[in-house]
Amino acid sequence: MSHTHSPGDGGGDHPAAPMVEEITDFEVLEIAVRELAIEHGLFTAEDHRRFTEWAESIGPAAGSRLVAKAWTDPAFKKRLLEDAVKACKEIGIDWAEPTGFGTPSDYMNLRVLEDTPTLHHVIVCTLCSCYPRPLLGMSPEWYRTTNYRRRLVRWPRQVLAEFGLILPPEVEIRVEDSNQKCRFMVLPMRPEGTENWTEEQLAAIVTRDCMIGVALPRPGRTADVHPVQKARRPVQRS
Amino acid sequence: MPSNKPSAKNRTRAVEARFKVGDRVRVKDLPNLFYSRTQMYVRGAVGTIAALTYQDVLPEDEAFNRDGRLEQYYIVRFRQKDLWPEYPFENDSLQTESPERWLEPVDS
Amino acid sequence: MAVRDELRQQLELIGAIQPALHLPQNWNYEVDSALFKAYLHPPHDVGGQFDAPGVYEEKEEEQWELNTYVTCEVLGWRGIWNSEERRRRADNDLGYTLYLGIPYYGRWILAAARMLVDKNHVSLTELIEKIAEVKARYAKQ
Numbered sequence: 488m489s490h491t492h493s494p495g496d497g498g499g500d501h502p503a504a505p506m507v508e509e510i511t512d513f514e515v516l517e518i519a520v521r522e523l524a525i526e527h528g529l530f531t532a533e534d535h536r537r538f539t540e541w542a543e544s545i546g547p548a549a550g551s552r553l554v555a556k557a558w559t560d561p562a563f564k565k566r567l568l569e570d571a572v573k574a575c576k577e578i579g580i581d582w583a584e585p586t587g588f589g590t591p592s593d594y595m596n597l598r599v600l601e602d603t604p605t606l607h608h609v610i611v612c613t614l615c616s617c618y619p620r621p622l623l624g625m626s627p628e629w630y631r632t633t634n635y636r637r638r639l640v641r642w643p644r645q646v647l648a649e650f651g652l653i654l655p656p657e658v659e660i661r662v663e664d665s666n667q668k669c670r671f672m673v674l675p676m677r678p679e680g681t682e683n684w685t686e687e688q689l690a691a692i693v694t695r696d697c698m699i700g701v702a703l704p705r706p707g708r709t710a711d712v713h714p715v716q717k718a719r720r721p722v723q724r725s
Numbered sequence: 726m727p728s729n730k731p732s733a734k735n736r737t738r739a740v741e742a743r744f745k746v747g748d749r750v751r752v753k754d755l756p757n758l759f760y761s762r763t764q765m766y767v768r769g770a771v772g773t774i775a776a777l778t779y780q781d782v783l784p785e786d787e788a789f790n791r792d793g794r795l796e797q798y799y800i801v802r803f804r805q806k807d808l809w810p811e812y813p814f815e816n817d818s819l820q821t822e823s824p825e826r827w828l829e830p831v832d833s
Numbered sequence: 834m835a836v837r838d839e840l841r842q843q844l845e846l847i848g849a850i851q852p853a854l855h856l857p858q859n860w861n862y863e864v865d866s867a868l869f870k871a872y873l874h875p876p877h878d879v880g881g882q883f884d885a886p887g888v889y890e891e892k893e894e895e896q897w898e899l900n901t902y903v904t905c906e907v908l909g910w911r912g913i914w915n916s917e918e919r920r921r922r923a924d925n926d927l928g929y930t931l932y933l934g935i936p937y938y939g940r941w942i943l944a945a946a947r948m949l950v951d952k953n954h955v956s957l958t959e960l961i962e963k964i965a966e967v968k969a970r971y972a973k974q
Binding site: 510511513514515516517518519520521522523524527529530534535538539542543586590591592611613614615616625627628629631632633634635636637638640641645649650664711713714715716717718719720721722723 | 889903910920
């Protein structure tokens, strides 16, 4: 099979995206659908702009702050485990944004899964890629792949090992397949060596992968390292 | 006309929940036609109700924009060994959500 | 348990279905029950299928991908569809070949385009002409 273009080839290092002048079929379709929807009054350009603004404001930093606060404030942790959507408001994340009833796809049923010395959670959506966007931003590409979705529910320890996470057999691994309207976030355990750290210091080691459950936070680990596919025409931040 | 739906959380409780936390349930294996959110790998398997979540319409109906009867949803916990007999670790588990329609009671 | 064993075999059969450009099985007039079930299986239900270890990659977001996400969500916000309709159209209705063959947001935008036509918000002719017009507009630049 010949490849003219190679998303998903794997292989690690990707050359920088070439300067592409021609417009792709998906770009054409996207423009056509958006323009037609606006011309027919299904939504306005202002609706699109407002939602885009919201979409550009979300990201995993909110989740990191949430975890750091839960680590340092036991009363907050209790509230978080009882009603995560309500607790999110305390750090300025309102799941009702940007429409007043939440996003159409994320609903308002967040549940936080607390890890313990004998229990480790890891999240997948085998059916699509349900993900707590208002709290963690857009899902990573690997989370959307059929590979992760096929294998995690059946061979979780193998998949986690490929992420570099090997847990002893005594630790129960609990896979959460997020297949309906609940959204999930893992509350990992606070690692040793972080005594007396500020919330800000703690938040820096709570990366997105830790909140999905494919990595554990530890001092010095402040980024999730994966090969990155370059975009042909990346999002232009406004 | 399609409706601009409020979130499930704002809806009133419409029906009594049939199951409670700790109940043993089996996932039904209804025929697949056009759409489902009940995964094949949990069908026919026995698990335990871990939580009651919210009430909402069934995904098979909502996917065709029918605003049907609200049903209770549950988080069901399975032992991995009950899903995959060859699974080598005793304690590992898996949770997923299911509407009541897809669950039947198991006599213990 | 019989049901579990049968489902287990189904899962393997479904996992073995891959898009093919040409196979001698086209227009079978007899399809046994197992194959019927496998054909009717929702393509998005992949949990438990075999796959080899892969590379877990990140991806920079394309502008058209963000626009697509926003368009689909705003269509939901304004009550034109709900997100379960989007998932059904993008994850099931396209069939295996498209499901496995095109990018994640490629499925989203195709689902939105199909919905506009299915719900008679635009005619297919209008959509086709619009696509041609957009192509021509950017070809000139």
